[in-house]
Amino acid sequence: MSSSAPKPLPFHVPFIEEEDLRAVEAVLKSGWITTGPKVQEFEQAFARFLGARHAVAVSSCTAALHLALDAIGLKAGEEVLVPTLTFTATAEVVAYFKARPVLVDCEPRFFNIDIHDAQKKITPKTRAVIPVHFAGQPCDMDGLLELAHQRHLVVIEDAAHALPAKYRGRYIGTLSPLTAFSFYATKTITTGEGGMVTTDDDALAARIRLMGLHGMSRDAWKRYSAEGSWRYEVLEAGYKYNLTDMQAALGLVQLNKCERMWKRRAELADRYSRGLSSLEAFRIPQLAPHVQHAWHLYFVLVEPTVLKIQRDQVIEELRQRGIGTAVHFIPLHFHPYYQREWGYRVGQFPVAEAYFERCISLPIFPGMTDGDADRVIESLRDIAAKFRR
Numbered sequence: 001m002s003s004s005a006p007k008p009l010p011f012h013v014p015f016i017e018e019e020d021l022r023a024v025e026a027v028l029k030s031g032w033i034t035t036g037p038k039v040q041e042f043e044q045a046f047a048r049f050l051g052a053r054h055a056v057a058v059s060s061c062t063a064a065l066h067l068a069l070d071a072i073g074l075k076a077g078e079e080v081l082v083p084t085l086t087f088t089a090t091a092e093v094v095a096y097f098k099a100r101p102v103l104v105d106c107e108p109r110f111f112n113i114d115i116h117d118a119q120k121k122i123t124p125k126t127r128a129v130i131p132v133h134f135a136g137q138p139c140d141m142d143g144l145l146e147l148a149h150q151r152h153l154v155v156i157e158d159a160a161h162a163l164p165a166k167y168r169g170r171y172i173g174t175l176s177p178l179t180a181f182s183f184y185a186t187k188t189i190t191t192g193e194g195g196m197v198t199t200d201d202d203a204l205a206a207r208i209r210l211m212g213l214h215g216m217s218r219d220a221w222k223r224y225s226a227e228g229s230w231r232y233e234v235l236e237a238g239y240k241y242n243l244t245d246m247q248a249a250l251g252l253v254q255l256n257k258c259e260r261m262w263k264r265r266a267e268l269a270d271r272y273s274r275g276l277s278s279l280e281a282f283r284i285p286q287l288a289p290h291v292q293h294a295w296h297l298y299f300v301l302v303e304p305t306v307l308k309i310q311r312d313q314v315i316e317e318l319r320q321r322g323i324g325t326a327v328h329f330i331p332l333h334f335h336p337y338y339q340r341e342w343g344y345r346v347g348q349f350p351v352a353e354a355y356f357e358r359c360i361s362l363p364i365f366p367g368m369t370d371g372d373a374d375r376v377i378e379s380l381r382d383i384a385a386k387f388r389r
Contacts, residue, residue, distance in 0.1 A: 006322035009375065012186045015254075015261055015366040023249040030245075035213070038245035042252050043196070049164075049255060050173040052198040054205035057248060058212050061160045061182030061195040062089040063241040065130070066096055068156045068178040068197055071207040074099050074127055081121060081129040081153075083113040084331040084344075085352040090130055090158050091332055100342065102126070103333055105349040110288055112139040114351065115147060128154040133162035133172060135285065135328070136188070136294030141167050141175050156180065163188045164262050166292035173198040183247075188261065188296050189254035191247035211238040264366040265295040268373050272298055272362065275377035281306045281384035283358075297328055300380070301358040309387045311358050317387075318360075321379045326361040 027033060039057050047055035058064050074080070076098035082091045084103040091101035102121050107114040113131045129148060131139040139157075148155045159165070160182035162172040173179045178201075183194035199205050209218065215238030243251075254261075273284050283301040287293055302311045309317070315325050331352045333344035346353065362376055 008322045009324060009363055009368075009372055011324035011326050011361070011363050012365050013367050014185055014190050015257075017253075020250055020253045023253045024246055027245050027249045033246050034244050035242040036245045038248040038252070039243050042243075042248035042255070045252060045255055046196055047198065049258070050171040050198060052174050052179075053200040054198065054202070056197045056199075056205060056208045056212065057243040057251075058195045058197065058208075058241045059243055060089075060193055060241075061158070061180050061184070062093060063212070063239070064180035064182075064195040064197045065089065065156065065158060066093040066239070067208045067211055067241065068180055068204075069093055069097060069099075069128070070211050071178065071204045072128060072154050072156070077125065078127040079123060079125045080127060081113075081118050082332075083130075083132050083134075083352075084333050084349045085111060085134065085329055085355065086132045086158065086332065087160070087329055088332060088335070088337075089160075090132055091338070094130075095341070099127070100125075101332075101338075103338070103342075103344060103349065105351050106134070106355065108351050108354075109286055110134070110137050111351075111355055112137065113144075115140060115143045119147060119151075122151050122153070126151070126153060128156055130156050130158050132158040132160070133165055133294070135297035135299060136161045136165050137285070137288060138162065138165050138167040138172055138291045138293075140288075145176070154178070160184075160187065161296035162294050164258055164292070165294040168290045172294075174200075177201060178204060183251060183254075188265070188294055189251065189258050191243065191251040191254070194243050194247050194251065211236060212241040214238045214240060261366040262294065264368075265364055266293070268364050268368055269293070269295045269298050271370065271373045272364075272377065275374070276300065276380060279381065279384050281388065282380060295364060297361050298364040299328065299359050299361045301355065302360065304358070306389060307384065307387050308389050309383075311360060313387075314383060315360055317383050318376075318379055321375075321382075323376055323379055324363060327356075327359060328361050329356070331356050 043055045074097045078099045080094045085106045094101040105117045155176040157179040165172045179198045181196040183191040215236030217233040
């Protein structure tokens with residue numbers, strides 16, 4: 001008996017092609033698989049792509065943020081402004097220093113950090129702000145950088161969603177003292193796990209390189225190569241945050257097709273928006289002026305006054321139709337750790353909470369077909385008609 005169940009459409013599938021496989025295979029055959037020349041090549045290519053002076057490859061975006069905070073000398077008892085609408089990594093790295101993550105609400109149009117709320121929460125202990133370019137939509141960087149200048153704060157951008165986003169014609173990764181990128185499996189380019197820090201500051205880059213590999217003296221990875229020396233010095237108590245040549249080989253191929261993959265995601269986003277704009281049951285993303293959206297995520301918001309069912313039931317209806325979805329994100333102040341350790345409570349961040357109760361992230365990845373997108377659109381149209389009030 002044939003099954004009538006629809007073919008699954010996953011939330012995300014990495015865009016891995018034969019060239020990606022060959023690049024990793026070549027490194028495996030080379031005999032040098034850990035941090036080495038491919039990592040250097042990846043760093044240089046990434047810096048050139050964005051127009052940054054330095055790019056330092058690390059094992060994750062979490063590592064990138066941790067090293068960025070170390071590089072600015074964050075101390076115990078200081079404070080860092082962080083949006084509550086983000087993944088826990090953005091804030092947990094602040095706690096690594098016994099510093100306080102000060103959560104900030106999001107603005108209601110694009111759901112990036114609310115600069116006005118951030119300004120209210122600055123104290124004499126505030127050292128930095130970590131804006132997150134949510135879904136790939138750049139934050140109001142003019143406003144953030146002006147606020148940081150006025151209040152003597154360091155801006156460290158969490159650009160996990162934001163490759164290759166642009167703000168006023170410049171790539172994210174070239175605007176602030178430090179920017180952290182992610183190459184996790186679901187990101188716009190992937191190395192499986194991995195991250196990168198970009199900066200134009202020589203001293204910050206040197207500190208990040210030092211602390212990212214056990215605090216060992218420069219180019220310590222070369223100690224096993226023909227041009228290296230067995231002798232090295234440990235200058236600081238650093239971390240094990242290095243990327244491997246296998247990952248870097250994959251990253252180089254992914255970077256080479258970054259623009260092609262972005263164009264496909266942008267096409268899918270446009271198809272979604274055109275197909276869903278007439279539905280009152282769902283609010284589609286808005287696009288800020290003067291930006292290039294990376295379209296890491298495409299989310300819709302359920303309109304509770306139009307539908308008889310809520311967000312979780314819409315997700316279940318899509319699941320029954322074989323469509324994978326996700327929710328980005330459960331606000332940090334909902335989680336037991338942030339409530340227990342820092343005293344946050346539900347009700348303190350109304351915009352983020354209203355967003356969370358209604359949001360659904362739809363599939364958007366370069367391997368999707370127009371037919372896949374149309375299937376998602378038709379499913380949402382069907383749900384809107386079936387459950388309309």
